[in-house]
Amino acid sequence: MDENKNEIALYDKIDTISKNIGIGDKDDKTILEVELTENPDVKSLNLKSGSWEAKEPWFVIDEKKKIHTLVSLDTLTKMVNNLKNLGQENFELRLEKTIWKHLPVDFGDVWVVAMDEIKNMAKESDNAQAVRIDIERLVGNIKKKYPSLFVDLKGIYNNFMPNRDLGN
Numbered sequence: 001m002d003e004n005k006n007e008i009a010l011y012d013k014i015d016t017i018s019k020n021i022g023i024g025d026k027d028d029k030t031i032l033e034v035e036l037t038e039n040p041d042v043k044s045l046n047l048k049s050g051s052w053e054a055k056e057p058w059f060v061i062d063e064k065k066k067i068h069t070l071v072s073l074d075t076l077t078k079m080v081n082n083l084k085n086l087g088q089e090n091f092e093l094r095l096e097k098t099i100w101k102h103l104p105v106d107f108g109d110v111w112v113v114a115m116d117e118i119k120n121m122a123k124e125s126d127n128a129q130a131v132r133i134d135i136e137r138l139v140g141n142i143k144k145k146y147p148s149l150f151v152d153l154k155g156i157y158n159n160f161m162p163n164r165d166l167g168n
Contacts, residue, residue, distance in 0.1 A: 006065060014059045014067060022054060030058040032070075091133075100140045103151040110149050113142050 018029050030050030034043050045060065057069035071079070081095070095105075095114060104110040117138060143150050 010061055010065060010067060017059075017067075021057075028048060028055055030054040032058060032060045034060060034062045036063055091135075095135050095139075098135045102139050102143055103153065105149055105151060110139075110142060113146060114148065117142065 010107050014029065014031060023029055028050070031046075031048045032045045033048050035046050036113040037044055043063075048056075048061075055069045056158065058071075060070055062068060075086070096111075099107060099110050099114065118133060
C-alpha cells in the first residue's frame with residue numbers, strides 16, 4: 001500500500017514538473033524505471049509509460065525512487081547555448097542600465113570603451129570564460145578615466161547657479 005502511494009506521489013511530481021516545462025499531456029511523457037539485475041554493474045531501464053519515441057525529456061525513476069531526466073546531446077547543447085545567450089543578454093542589459101545611470105554624452109562611445117575594458121580583463125584572466133565583472137565599478141572607472149564621455153552635472157550646476165550669499 002505504501003509502495004503504491006509513493007509511486008503515485010512520484011508520478012504526480014513528474015506531472016507537475018512536466019506541466020512546468022510545457023509537457024501537459026500525460027501520453028507525451030516517457031517514464032522509465034531503473035531495475036536492478038543480478039550483476040551489480042548492470043541495471044536495466046523498464047518503460048513504465050509513454051513511448052521510446054516521445055518528446056524529451058524522459059523521466060527516470062532510480063532504485064532509490066529519485067527522479068532523473070534524460071535528454072539527447074543535441075537538446076543538452078541547445079539548452080546550454082540558450083543559457084549562455086540568456087546570460088549574455090542579461091549582462092548586456094545590466095551594463096546598458098548602468099551606463100545610462102551615469103549619464104553618458106554618447107552611449108555608443110561608452111559601450112565601446114566598456115567592451116574594450118571587458119576584453120582586456122578577459123585577456124588578463126587565466127579563465128576568460130569565467131571573468132567576474134562588477135559592472136558598477138567598471139562604468140565608474142570608465143567615468144574617472146574618460147570624464148568627457150559623461151555629462152558633468154556638477155559643472156552644469158555650478159555654471160548656471162551663481163554663488164549666492166544666503167546670509168543677506
